[in-house]
Amino acid sequence: MSLLDVEALHVRSADGRALISDVSFSIGAGARLGLIGESGSGKSLTALAVMGLLPAGMHASGSIVLDTGATPATEIVGAAERRLNGLRGRAMTIVFQEPLTALDPLARIGRQLAEPIARRRGLRGGALRRAVITALEEVRITDVDRVARAYPYEISGGQRQRVAIAMALACEPALLIADEPTTALDVTVQAEVLALLDALVSARGMALLFISHDLAVMAGISDRVVVLKDGHAVEAGAVRDIVTAPRHPYTRSLVAAARRLGGALDTLTRTAP
């Protein structure tokens, strides 16, 4: 039995258009799966369906079973909001592309981070403050005291995403969903945040569902990958096989475009001393 089993997932819009059609995949405990595709392929919608967070009016059918071992296995599709609330944060959590959407602009970082930690671990006072500091240190924020007292607008985009990751990890979820978590970041910051995610996921034995449009980013963090196009899973397999020997014509065109764009840079930098 896997941690997450998605079976024949369909999502329709309010006016009946098929947005996701017959998508199936599973993730074992501690495993890493990527969803790759271009805009409109349904990758973010799949993540929202797993979280039970589909926008009002959209209708999901099929099956999404989450079984963390700690809580009884739950069918997400059609589950009551109260049931889902018990799972979100604790069993599974999500980090979005834009960290500002995950942070309250009017609350200091320390206070925002304290909330899930207090709820999950029942800490207060000095112990809670120390746990917040530790959580910030874990995501390798250097000036912890300043960041803890800062409002979201007072810290950089990279720091905000680190804070969003710290909040996501505060409840020690079994499954972390990361939806384009580094797309809004500068390239050097992206590299740091990816390395951080990689290390934290390994250290905690979390399962990872990673969503990206960027094959190279995906290849660095994921083991297996599902290629989505217009809501259909067109190909699935080990990420290395997909980028070196894509079978489906769409995957082939995707890999070819990425290689062609990256080719000039590779040629230049390969000759570098």
Added chain:
Amino acid sequence: MTAPILEARQVGFAYRGSPATLADVSIGVPAGRAVALVGESGAGKTTLLHLLLGLKRPTSGQVLFDGNVVEPRDRAWMRTFRRHVQTVFQDPYSSLDPRQRVDRIIAEPIHSLGLVRRGGSRAETAQRVAAALDVVGLPEDAARRYPHEFSGGQRQRIAIARAIVCEPRVLLADEPVSALDVSTRARIVDLLAELRDSRGLTIVMVSHDLAVVATLCSYTAVLERGRIVEQGDTAQVLGSPRHPYTRRLIAGVPRLP
């Protein structure tokens, strides 16, 4: 080496009461080449592009076009300048007026620059618009449609058609492909390369994407915190980077196995 078509000489820029956004920036853009301004957010790339476009006045130093100082306050001069120097922005969703048909959007520079005589033939304008659409690879019937009917890549083609309709010599583009999917991105890069080669169009492109820069641009300037830390032929700058910041930028690019 021929004189640059567009040049920044020891340019500085600061918003009132703020520390300098740009300090002592000098760069010459040779005619007919594609030049990249690279760096991370806050490095001053877009500010430099705005100075080169004459949208802002440098606090110190000068911007020159064909050896003449760009003077944003001189409207008549700017009109001639704008005829030769056009721009494309990053987001093809916010840079096109959603209430205008594509032909009116593309014809806008023709009207505002007075390139077709007042009361002059509509046919002449239509002809120019059709030619521009053809150059960017859009069908003729695109002219009568609205922006929302097009994908991101097609919209960026419309923005490029608008920029080249008055046959400018220089195209300044701010992250023109960052908002696009990878396959679309490759095709727009191809289009820009074709415009450079077939029309001798000079391109100055702001980009954080070194893969795109290596593909399109033969000259690269690297900005960090408002200063150019390294500039030269792209093969040199990216192939044998001298500055540690350039090396960090290159090392950060994710690679396919």
